[in-house]
Amino acid sequence: MAVGVQRANQLTMADMKGRVDPDWCPGCGDFGVLAAVQKALIELQIPNHNVVTISGIGCSSNFPGYMNTYGMHTLHGRALAVATGLKLANHGLTVLVTGGDGDGFGIGGNHFVHSMRRNVDLLYVVMDNQIYGLTTGQTSPTSRVGMKTKSMPFGNIEAPINPISLALAAGATFVARAYSGEQKHLTELIKQGIEHPGFSFLDVFSPCVTYNHDNTYQWFRPRVKKLEDDSAHDPTNWLTAMEKSLLWGDEIPIGKFFERTDVPTLHGAEPVLDDGPLIHRGLRVPTDAARSFVEELM
Amino acid sequence: MQQTFAVGIGGAAGQGVATPGDIFAKIFSRRGLHLNAYNAYQSIIRGGHTFLTIRTGPGKVTNMGDGTDLLIPLNQDSMDRHLKLLTAGAACIYNADTVKPGSPADGVQLCPLPVSVLADITRNKVAQNTLAIGAGLHMMGIGFSALEEVLREQFKKKGDAVVAENIGVARAGYDYAAAHFTAFPNALPKTEHRYAILSGNVAMAMGGAAAGVKFYCAYPMSPSTGVLHWMAAHARKAGIMVRQVEDEIGVINMAIGAAHAGVRAMCATSGGGFALMSEGLGMSAMIETPVVVINCQRAGPSTGVPTKTEQGDLWQMLGAAFGDYPRVIAAPLDIGDCFKLIPEIFNIADRFQCPGLVLCDLLLSEGRLSVEPKELDFSPPIDRGELITTNGAASDVGTNGDYKRYKITASGISPRAIPGVPGHIHTVATDEHMEDGVLISDEFTNPVQRRAMMEKRMRKVTGIEAAVPAPALMGPRNADVTLIGWGSTKGVIEESCEILNNQGISANQLQIRWLVPLHGEAILEILRGSRHSIVVENNYSGQFARYLRSETSFVPDGHIRKYDGEPFMPHHIVEAVKEQLVGKTHLSVPMHEIMV
Numbered sequence: 001m002a003v004g005v006q007r008a009n010q011l012t013m014a015d016m017k018g019r020v021d022p023d024w025c026p027g028c029g030d031f032g033v034l035a036a037v038q039k040a041l042i043e044l045q046i047p048n049h050n051v052v053t054i055s056g057i058g059c060s061s062n063f064p065g066y067m068n069t070y071g072m073h074t075l076h077g078r079a080l081a082v083a084t085g086l087k088l089a090n091h092g093l094t095v096l097v098t099g100g101d102g103d104g105f106g107i108g109g110n111h112f113v114h115s116m117r118r119n120v121d122l123l124y125v126v127m128d129n130q131i132y133g134l135t136t137g138q139t140s141p142t143s144r145v146g147m148k149t150k151s152m153p154f155g156n157i158e159a160p161i162n163p164i165s166l167a168l169a170a171g172a173t174f175v176a177r178a179y180s181g182e183q184k185h186l187t188e189l190i191k192q193g194i195e196h197p198g199f200s201f202l203d204v205f206s207p208c209v210t211y212n213h214d215n216t217y218q219w220f221r222p223r224v225k226k227l228e229d230d231s232a233h234d235p236t237n238w239l240t241a242m243e244k245s246l247l248w249g250d251e252i253p254i255g256k257f258f259e260r261t262d263v264p265t266l267h268g269a270e271p272v273l274d275d276g277p278l279i280h281r282g283l284r285v286p287t288d289a290a291r292s293f294v295e296e297l298m
Numbered sequence: 299m300q301q302t303f304a305v306g307i308g309g310a311a312g313q314g315v316a317t318p319g320d321i322f323a324k325i326f327s328r329r330g331l332h333l334n335a336y337n338a339y340q341s342i343i344r345g346g347h348t349f350l351t352i353r354t355g356p357g358k359v360t361n362m363g364d365g366t367d368l369l370i371p372l373n374q375d376s377m378d379r380h381l382k383l384l385t386a387g388a389a390c391i392y393n394a395d396t397v398k399p400g401s402p403a404d405g406v407q408l409c410p411l412p413v414s415v416l417a418d419i420t421r422n423k424v425a426q427n428t429l430a431i432g433a434g435l436h437m438m439g440i441g442f443s444a445l446e447e448v449l450r451e452q453f454k455k456k457g458d459a460v461v462a463e464n465i466g467v468a469r470a471g472y473d474y475a476a477a478h479f480t481a482f483p484n485a486l487p488k489t490e491h492r493y494a495i496l497s498g499n500v501a502m503a504m505g506g507a508a509a510g511v512k513f514y515c516a517y518p519m520s521p522s523t524g525v526l527h528w529m530a531a532h533a534r535k536a537g538i539m540v541r542q543v544e545d546e547i548g549v550i551n552m553a554i555g556a557a558h559a560g561v562r563a564m565c566a567t568s569g570g571g572f573a574l575m576s577e578g579l580g581m582s583a584m585i586e587t588p589v590v591v592i593n594c595q596r597a598g599p600s601t602g603v604p605t606k607t608e609q610g611d612l613w614q615m616l617g618a619a620f621g622d623y624p625r626v627i628a629a630p631l632d633i634g635d636c637f638k639l640i641p642e643i644f645n646i647a648d649r650f651q652c653p654g655l656v657l658c659d660l661l662l663s664e665g666r667l668s669v670e671p672k673e674l675d676f677s678p679p680i681d682r683g684e685l686i687t688t689n690g691a692a693s694d695v696g697t698n699g700d701y702k703r704y705k706i707t708a709s710g711i712s713p714r715a716i717p718g719v720p721g722h723i724h725t726v727a728t729d730e731h732m733e734d735g736v737l738i739s740d741e742f743t744n745p746v747q748r749r750a751m752m753e754k755r756m757r758k759v760t761g762i763e764a765a766v767p768a769p770a771l772m773g774p775r776n777a778d779v780t781l782i783g784w785g786s787t788k789g790v791i792e793e794s795c796e797i798l799n800n801q802g803i804s805a806n807q808l809q810i811r812w813l814v815p816l817h818g819e820a821i822l823e824i825l826r827g828s829r830h831s832i833v834v835e836n837n838y839s840g841q842f843a844r845y846l847r848s849e850t851s852f853v854p855d856g857h858i859r860k861y862d863g864e865p866f867m868p869h870h871i872v873e874a875v876k877e878q879l880v881g882k883t884h885l886s887v888p889m890h891e892i893m894v
């Protein structure tokens with residue numbers, strides 16, 4: 001997000017707090033994600049008014065209200081589409097999109113895939129708890145096979161999607177996974193994701209302490225292994241990143257799977273934006289252009 | 299009544315109906331003539347049957363009219379469908395080698411062209427079309443140089459040899475007609491005027507550019523795609539970001555995102571795409587971010603008849619998205635109005651921070667009309683409403699300030715700060731919220747706050763009503779019959795009234811442009827004085843008549859409806875009015891005689 005980023009001075013954690021406190025359940029993984037995003041913004045010293053946090057609907061989508069940045073709490077599944085329009089109208093803004101697995105991979109799956117192939121310059125943080133929380137516990141697109149929920153009381157018979165493989169296949173230029181219980185690691189990935197020029201996807205394991213009794217902190221803690229600790233991991237290699245994305249079980253990799261910076265961002269690829277953000281342009285069509293539009297019809 | 303002349307060209311898709319159509323249109327407009335063109339076509343790229351009607355004359359030509367003066371059937375099928383509809387004085391030019399004429403009505407001139415004798419058809423596959431254009435122009439009394447000029451432009455890119463060959467073929471047709479066919483008694487007149495020829499889609503796209511649209515996005519859907527095509531082709535010159543999106547849900551949300559950043563954003567679709575946008579419209583209203591959405595209606599329901607016209611989406615527009623919220627809906631009255639309406643509705647949407655909906659239809663979207671170039675005004679009034687785009691005084695590092703995005707005001711309008719402005723940080727939400735944007739929906743739903751916010755938003759309706767003009771009656775106040783229409787039927791009703799008046803039945807017209815707000819009182823005031831009122835609309839159930847009744851309790855005396863996919867022709871309305879005035883029926887559904 002190199003374009004238009006201005007540095008502020010001495011932002012502190014107090015500057016990042018929104019008008020209300022989170023109403024998530026005590027112990028929710030989303031608290032850790034909120035803290036990490038706030039820390040990352042402080043460390044990057046981006047002025048709050050130049051940041052827009054955009055979400056859909058769901059527990060984690062209450063996120064923008066807890067931030068002291070411009071915010072949009074939009075429709076279920078539509079945050080990425082809204083964010084794309086906003087970024088293209090003012091590419092000087094830093095855009096964060098936050099939401100859950102149902103919001104992003106279920107109802108918003110179409111926009112998820114297309115935003116990645118477009119390489120829209122934003123950071124998309126999914127708080128993935130493998131369950132629908134706000135609707136009181138139904139199966140999500142990332143729920144494991146066999147998981148019992150209110151909507152599938154005899155166990156899920158559908159295979160979950162793999163967000164990391166999907167992101168890689170769809171052409172995301174920054175693909176990472178983090179765990180809400182690993183604050184420093186998570187904060188670092190958020191910072192990298194914000195600074196990455198293009199679409200940054202960060203899937204965060206964010207346990208639901210109320211409705212998901214399968215994928216708990218206790219379940220994740222021994223399993224997550226940082227890719228950064230694996231000296232053989234090369235995040236510029238798409239093929240090995242894809243292989244790593246398929247690992248699941250006793251060892252689950254977290255960290256940066258893949259990054260490339262040689263793909264133009266959507267706003268960078270469109271010459272209409274060469275003269276700066278649209279929001280700063282005059283409304284009138286240049287007189288000679290207007291004349292030519294009419295003459296074409298004569 | 300003014301003199302008009304209509305050319306009908308029929309053929310299969312891919313057979314080159316469009317090119318002769320374009321050539322005639324250019325020649326007519328360069329003679330300073332007005333024109334109205336309507337292409338009846340099917341959802342097929344090659345084959346099927348298409349029938350293009352170009353009606354021209356020195357005065358405004360508001361609709362396709364009732365008849366064809368010159369028929370050019372490019373294949374047997376077109377001959378079989380259309381010859382029987384010609385009346386005395388008309389002529390039919392056709393390829394004598396491939397098309398058999400059948401028996402026309404008395405007084406119809408058959409003009410067979412010996413195409414293989416006049417042109418080398420092994421070299422020129424569309425020789426029959428060019429010959430027919432040449433022959434037709436002679437019969438209309440137009441000098442050959444006008445055609446030569448247009449052909450030069452048309453084939454310029456293909457080189458001198460192709461230009462020369464086409465001019466030669468056209469000349470052969472022209473000369474053959476001079477020797478063998480009887481010219482029409484009145485040569486087409488010539489005036490000093492020059493008009494722009496454009497479709498409603500081009501007009502709405504250009505109207506958007508004139509309104510200062512900086513973001514346009516769409517998913518292709520007939521008959522709205524022409525807006526996307528113009529926008530895409532002219533984006534760089536006009537400084538507009540144009541995107542093709544994965545679906546219409548993405549379209550409306552992307553447009554709202556751009557609008558929220560502070561630019562004017564627009565999108566267009568047809569009924570099916572509009573259905574997908576419904577939830578997004580509610581968001582626009584709830585977060586109070588204005589956006590303009592165009593619905594180019596086609597015949598529904600469902601995929602329906604994608605290439606045919608209808609006014610069947612009114613209730614969808616009225617009821618789009620759940621809950622109560624302020625909206626504006628306007629239906630352009632003709633193709634020139636398609637241009638003019640867009641800056642107007644943007645001003646309303648911006649001032650009242652709500653969605654602005656344009657209810658167009660295939661007839662206008664894909665029809666073409668001559669428009670006075672001055673009417674395509676790229677400097678219309680622009681009113682962006684209460685928009686906060688700068689704040690030099692505020693601290694650079696924002697803290698939780700006092701700015702209330704949804705401040706409760708008498709007008710219901712709260713000054714809108716755009717992201718990036720220091721000192722105005724806030725979050726907008728589709729959940730119900732308080733003045734500062736904080737949700738009331740989750741933790742402490744608050745009936746007092748909820749009511750206050752609902753009333754704040756809905757207060758805007760009063761302002762909108764005052765900002766939009768009431769409709770006016772056209773024609774004599776004390777008429778035998780009042781024809782009520784909305785949107786695209788303006789032209790054909792106008793001509794129907796003229797015909798009725800000439801036949802001794804005085805008729806006036808009430809044409810509705812702003813559907814929401816409707817101005818029910820003003821409409822009632824007009825209709826109270828009406829002796830016999832008939833609602834004319836292009837749908838099955840009388841959607842406007844039902845809407846009018848729901849808003850005003852007014853029940854018209856009769857209805858004229860058409861839902862066969864084709865637009866009204868003047869005689870459909872005239873005959874229906876007559877049968878209703880003698881008490882034969884109060885619901886007429888005219889039969890479309892042309893099988894297209």
